[in-house]
Amino acid sequence: MMKTQIDKKTIADFGEQWTRYQDNSGFYGSQDLLADYLEPLFSPNDIEGLCVADIGSGSGRIVGMLLDAGAKHVVAVEPSDAFFVLSANMAANSEQVTLLHVPGDELRVDEPLDLVISLGVLHHIADPNPTVRAARAALKPGGKMIAWLYGKEGNELYLAVVEPLRKITSVMPHSLLSGFCYVADLTVMVYAQLCRWLPLPMRNYVSEIYGKLAADKRRLVIYDQLNPAYAKYYTRAEALALLEENGFNNVRVHQRHGYSWTVIGDA
Structure with missing residues (x-):
């Protein structure tokens, strides 16, 4: 094909x-x-x-x-x-x-x-x-x-942020996107702390999956979301x-x- x-x-x-x-x-x-x-x-x-x-x-x-x-x-x-x-x-x-x-x-x-x-x-x-x-x-x-x-379903707020962002990140060079993922991970970890006290969107995923990953794998998960063309x-x-x-x-x-x-x- x-x-x-x-x-x-x-x-x-x-x-x-x-x-x-x-x-x-x-x-x-x-x-x-x-x-x-x-x-x-x-x-x-x-x-x-x-x-x-x-x-x-x-x-x-x-x-x-x-x-x-x-x-x-x-x-x-x-x-x-x-x-x-x-x-x-x-x-x-x-x-x-x-x-x-x-x-x-x-x-x-x-x-x-x-x-x-x-x-x-x-x-x-x-x-x-x-x-x-x-x-x-x-x-x-x-x-x-x-x-x-x-x-x-369940991703409406996330997509409102990420879909416009991906138009930029999907064409970023690796070094720039990699650096962006460091900043994004810090932001998500702050969000994870808030999830401990508040019923925020994707609370289960952030606490049960994302938060269990090593720091380099957390950044990779973000990279994986923002890098592909489609x-x-x-x-x-x-x-x-x-x-x-x-x-x-x-x-x-x-x-x-x-x-x-x-x-x-x-x-």
Whole structure:
């Protein structure tokens, strides 16, 4: 499939991002955080022994989580220059990981998979439907796909600030954006202190997830929000339709921390 200019720019943006930020240690790459993405729709305990694909692997954070959860084999799909970081990070697990330097819509496997995961990726693809269809085709009957997507509901105040800001930050050079993230993190940490006493928007996320991250990972989370050329914030109906309209059955959705969607469907 021919990529649009916005797709090419987004892939390049993530290639630069994950080439610069290669470390996935601490809570950022933990089983606790994997459970937070997946539950209550799916338990990380059920990954043990499965053959899984991770679409949009970046530097390998989710791949590492899947291996730690006991996945039998992981197909790691990464189209950007981060593929070379991914390859280096997965060198010690080469027998358990197949690396594909292709976009998600070119996912092909020799044996059908039990599970396809894409966490924080599909909302950066202008037309994710071909990728979801490729995931569906790669699954065995009864296999599952899980995606985590930015949400529109619950993010109204955040989007009022961030969407205009992204028009500037998405074209900033790395050094300037990196410096901006230091300042933004200080601001968010002040907000986190206020959340301890006040019922502010995204209170659960700030206290239960963001506040548990090391300082460098907090800045990376901000960078990840402000850097890519393209990002879509899904309504609940759109999150369900993304899987339903591409061949998945029994599609369920969970609103994660009141600001995003975890969605799962059966092949």
